[in-house]
Amino acid sequence: MKDNIVFSQQLENIQLEYLTGDFARRWRSWGSTNITPSYNKFYYIMGGECYIKIDDSEYTAKKGQLFLLPCNSTQTYHHISDNCISKYWLYFTTMCNNKDLLEQITLPHYIDVKEPDYVADLFKSIITNNHLSLHEILRRKAYILQLLAYYTENSSITRKNIFKDTKLSSILTYIEENLSKDITVSELCSIFYLHPNYFIRYFKEKTGYPPIEFINNLRINRAKKMLQTQNDPVQVIAYSVGFESSNYFSRLFKRKTGFSPSEYRYIAKARPDSYDFE
Template identity: 25%
Template sequence: MADERYDISITKEYLIRNKAKLLYISSATYSGDWLSTPHTHYCSELFYVLEGIGQFQVEDNIFPVKANDLIIINPNISHTELGLRSHPMKYIVLGIEGLELSSENDHSNFCIVNFKEIKDTMVFYLQMMLKEIETRAPGHEAICQDLMEILIVLFGRQTNFSTILTPANKKASHLCDSVRRYLDQNCEEDITLEQLAKFSHVNKYYLVHAFTDEYGISPINYLMQARVKKAEKLLATTDYSMSVISSSCGFASSGYFSQTFKKITGLSPSAYRKKSKSEHEANN
């Protein structure tokens, strides 16, 4: 009787379990018939193009994509897909927490790799993941997670990129930094905690916990501070009325603006404006 035994020694680079987590799976067909706008996620996203052709916008650059292309986007990188009506693009998307791209020779936050040579294998695993998530049979979560890990290893074989397992605190930092920048850039808008949770693709309770742990202040209180900071600049550099400044900074009323401003700065808006002008005159 012939008997062959093959021992396996798994290296640290393949110890993915309990570090990278599959968050979601989705499939879509895009032909340019709806408006796709750039957006970010706190997790990494993997797009596999099953058929068709199109384009992919990553930050300010646009790249052509075709069947069997795998596009991987690191967390907090602005991106969107751009389909063509003549050749609708069908693709599958995976959202993965705790995984980032890294390369010694390329510091890009994304990559596009064609898997034509092993397309049957790639499509088999992806379609199996979709089937598992759609049927939701017992243990489907574990099977999807295992299939994701196989895909990550296959990706590593095809490129000069390596995958970096992100520590939990770094994952939270990515999330919090993305939310903080969003609040700074849109503080005048009517932003709710539910909207922030939808923007960051996490549970709102987790968002509050992570953000508060990172910055020592809740997202909504940070939003108030961002509005007051914008109001300080307008009070010091313009002659706009209190009502104009109040509305342009996102406050529901002049009274609420004055109350919040004084609570955070210790001065009323009018007192702050007077103090700022006095300091400016003294320095000139």
């Protein structure tokens, strides 16, 4: 539970960067040995076979397989037959809390693609989208996110455990259990015997947010659920999630969601199937 709370907040700040990509046909001269790129790669095999090694795992990549080579892994790949290998390839980064997302989750190195036309169309849209206009840049990022979403939907995903740090786990448990109360940095430092300057740096490094912003994000998320499911006045909800001022709550809520609490409640209840607020 604590893992999901931290990770979901980190994902809100994901920064995706497209580096390059193309469709290629390669012969025997293609390959590299023991390289460690600082970026992620997608290889979508369209024909032929090749050898791929990612750290200690070895594969014979075949037509219809989509490979994900994560950044900072040791990689070797080369041709293994006289036949041409054809593939879409893509280089990109997904920074999240000052670290690439794919260093923070564990995914299989490849999946067998069940919708080949859909995946091929995504690659085509990404690599042919070479204009620098704002809407084209946004579309390209959207296509890459769709490709990542497809990959994660069709594979088992494991969140690398950041809670080997028992102190952080204890801090987050305390915050969750006392969210409706006034929680200050001084209070947290006193309870967990940490210097304020160190604590703020440490907490942001682990979660991606300063402590108070993290706490307020949790409060806003809890308030959103209450607005969708309860009829209590906005002021009551503000107090119940830990805000002493309903005016401050309303201002912060609108800044975070784009809606006032009353507008959010109205839209959520009037058209629940048309708005995905979570």
